[in-house]
Amino acid sequence: MAEIEIEESLNIFDEPLVPCGTDPVTGFFRDGCCNTNEHDVGSHTVCIETSKEFLEYSRFKGNDLSTPMPEFGFDGLQPGDCWCLCAARWLEAHKDGMAPRVFVQRTHKKALEIVPMKLLCEFAKDLN
Numbered sequence: 001m002a003e004i005e006i007e008e009s010l011n012i013f014d015e016p017l018v019p020c021g022t023d024p025v026t027g028f029f030r031d032g033c034c035n036t037n038e039h040d041v042g043s044h045t046v047c048i049e050t051s052k053e054f055l056e057y058s059r060f061k062g063n064d065l066s067t068p069m070p071e072f073g074f075d076g077l078q079p080g081d082c083w084c085l086c087a088a089r090w091l092e093a094h095k096d097g098m099a100p101r102v103f104v105q106r107t108h109k110k111a112l113e114i115v116p117m118k119l120l121c122e123f124a125k126d127l128n
Contacts, residue, residue, distance in 0.1 A: 004029075006037045010109045012117055020047035020106040021082030024075055034084040034108040042086040043114060047106035049125055052079045054100040057093060082106070087114035094119060101125040 006029065009017040022032040028044040029035055036045050048054070055066045055077060065083065068076040077083055082103065091114060093099045104124045111120065121127060 004037065004039075006035045007108070007110055009033060009035055011105050012107050012109050012112055012120060013105070014109060015105070017108055018103070018106045020084050020103065024077065024081060024083075026082060026084045028084065034106060034111075036108055036110050043088065043110060044084040045087050045108035045111035046085045046090045046115065046120070047103040048083055048085045048090065048100040049103065050077050050079055050081045050083055051100055054093065054098055055079065057096070057098040058089070061089075061092070063089065087111040091115050091119075094123075099123055 011017045017033055017035070019032040020026050020034050025032055027033050027035055028040040034045045034047050036043060050065070058065050065077045068074060090099060102120050102123045103126045104120050105126050107120060
């Protein structure tokens with residue numbers, strides 16, 4: 001079996017990617033980071049902090065992140081959890097006025113192919 005290749009773990013500033021969250025464990029690879037590769041068609045690269053409003057919005061849009069699914073080892077997200085969100089979903093939420101806060105140092109640089117850096121920084125939770 002071939003080893004899975006992942007993109008270099010760099011954030012939007014070309015610095016080492018900081019882990020997004022381990023409780024619950026997030027990321028396309030469930031490694032706690034917003035790492036990605038060619039198989040991650042959703043580009044789960046934007047590290048967000050969930051809010052009640054965003055979780056309700058996401059459920060309304062057909063992506064229920066708050067309901068537990070024990071059969072997949074998923075307890076459901078709560079407000080305040082960190083999660084690697086699909087870049088296109090974040091941009092859609094932004095266009096609908098529902099974008100969650102972003103941890104830019106934990107967001108993979110691949111997100112910049114979909115979301116402009118200016119927008120990510122505007123919603124940054126981890127910049128001074």
